[in-house]
Amino acid sequence: MLTLYHAPMSRSTTVIALLHALDALDQVRIVPVSIPRQDGSGGHDPANPHPEGKVPYLSDGADFVHERSAVFAYLCERFPKPGFAPQPGEPLRGQFLTWLSYYQGVMEPVLVGQVAGVTHPAFHATFRDTGAMIARLSGVLSRQPYMLGETVTAVDLLLQSPFAWFPQLCPEDTAIRDWVERTAAHPSLAFAMEYDAALLPREAT
Template sequence: MLTFYHAPQSRSTSILVLIEEMGIADRIDLREVSVVRPDGSGGPDPRNPHPEGKVPYLTDGDDHVHERGAIITYLTDRFPETGLGRPVGHPQRGAFLSWLFYYQGVMEPVLVLDWAKIEHPILQATFRYLDAVFARLSEALHGQPYLLGEDYSAVDLLLSSPFQWLPEARPEQPALRAWIARCADRPALKAVMARERTGVPV
């Protein structure tokens, strides 16, 4: 059975939302663990098998998966009938994977650097500017409601996720704000966020 290691109100929450969106919670053993928080609270949890004590972490027998993009790919490939991914052979498979890797390799580093107020020409040449990231998203959303077209997918979930936690980071572009609002209005996201705010067990 798949086992998912999760810490409430952390990066792993987006994977919990994905599981809810896919309707596969009954096929996954959820293990809630503690992690070291940015404010210094929390701490390592011996129950968490992640080699760095982080989340999210997914195990499937002897196999294991870490990093959100990889976990999203693994789950959507494992359960293609849910429609949140793009399986091998799908005409949007390349676009699906590209957005997942773009988030991990470009968008999140740029957002973190902007939040930390760190600027350096090498960093900006490597990861791009925040305005360039927003321009790329705006271009992709031109004439369509979601990044891959008319239908919401796991890439919308992942790439909109930081703005659900950090409203002050939301871009000014109307098209991007409308897309973030559409993603925030998903029943799965609302349900998971409400449970995590109140501490109700999943």
């Protein structure tokens, strides 16, 4: 059975939402673990097999997956849901994989760099700058309500997550802000927050 190592109110919260959206929660064992937090709380949990003590970490027998975009791709292929994640050979599969990789390889580094005040030319040449990232998202979302078209997909759950968690990072762009609001209304995101709220007292003990 698949096992997800998960810390409440962390990057893996979006994976809980994904499993709910895929109707796959009953097919994955969820193991709550602690992680080092930016405020100094938490710490490396010996029960967590992730090599850096982070989450999400997904084990599948002798195999494993970590890094959120890879976990998303793996779960969406393992538990296909029509219209929610294009499968191999289906239309928009390339865009689906591109946006998952764009999140991990561009969006998150750029947003962390923005918070950290990184302005080095080599950083921007490699990962893009905030303006380029905003223009890329807005260019898509000004034409359609979601990243892959007219309906919400797994891509939207992942890409909107930093703006939902940290509203101060959301740009003053109407297309992006409206998309974040639309995606935030997805019931699986509300479920994930309620799921984590129930876990937090356990993590504190």
